[in-house]
Amino acid sequence: MVKPAVVDRLQQLVESPGQLAACVEDVAHSARVGLDTESNGFHAYYEKVCLLQISTPEADWAIDTLALGVAPLLPLLADRARECVLHAAEYDVLCMKRDYGFSFGRIFDTHAAAKALGIDRVGLHDLLGDQLGVQLAVDEQRSDWGKRPLSPEQLQYAFADVSYLLPLREKLGEELGARQLLAEAEAEFARLIAKEPRPREFDPEGWQRMKAARALDGRGRAVLRELYLLRDRRARDLNRPPFKVLSDLFLAEAARRQPKGEEELLRVPGTSLGALKKVGSQVLEAVKKGLSAEPIPRPRPGGGNGPQWRRGSPGAPPPEVEDRYQRLRAWRRSRAEARKVEVQVIAPNAVLWAIARANPSHLDALSRVEGMDAFRLEQYGPSILEALHRPGDQQKLL
Structure with missing residues (x-):
């Protein structure tokens, strides 16, 4: 049975140095914290973090980053002794690096964990309902987080986004351990931490x-x-x-x-x-x-998503590279079907293309391909090499 979220703990909007000091002290005494950010990307050309939410075992904090600096918190969040629990962490990782030049020390991403477990519904609201029986009714994701004062509905949404991250992490972490998937999930968490933001670039075309x-x-x-x-x-x-x-x-x-x-x-x-x-x-x-101006010719099809080339056309990868990529896709698909997970959990497209271009013949060479971390190398290295060098008509479901 899904039940509405019930709050019986301190929830504090942090707008003063004294309140920030209390938040810092609480985080300093917590080995694990939930974390989320709210930005104004739907309402500004130059996006920035407008609110930083942190949940500890004792309280929930929502820090007004437009009113206060967060420098006192950053060393605590960068400390590898402290785990930061996020949902769909990539966006928050990139925002924190962009605005504060900051990298998390250690994270647990409930979204990535759920995907590793093969869970179908991996949105935060779905996970809370399905895993904890908690229903969140408020959705203010696209509201203007840069406006002040924040509305009661915005604050309710902001706190709800972090209030249940710690118990959700406990449940998913136990399942990962029981199914011996924790190492794979932790490898993905490390990849997320390492991601770097790209400056916003306008494409005149x-x-x-x-x-x-x-x-x-x-x-x-x-x-x-x-x-x-x-x-x-x-x-x-x-x-x-x-x-x-x-x-x-x-x-x-x-x-x-x-x-x-x-x-x-x-x-x-x-x-x-x-x-x-x-x-x-x-x-x-x-x-x-x-x-x-001069009339402009009709643009080529496929200008938005996917490859901007046809096989054998100028700019396309050599046919042998594309053939290797297709063999790797078939290998990945069979792995994903066997585990009942999305194919991206096994390896993203970018990693497959990098392998296809490098065409490694042994594990040492494969280890040097971008995206092939120690976990992927140990788990999939031999079967990747076998798929890579097996002719397409002899491809096995490895």
């Missing part, structure tokens, strides 16, 4: 991935490009996400209709009158600039 790019004619595409570039410049200036400045629908329709004046512009769907008053003249100038 990103407009080609829009559906409209294939439907428009050459001049329409030139207009779409100019509108796309304008939207990003405006988003940077306002520190707002591009989609909140001008919608994709507006860009596509403006590129199709190509308004010449204010009256025509006001008939373009996809934005508000208020937004057009602020940016309308720049939109008309972008349309004019696009119409005066």
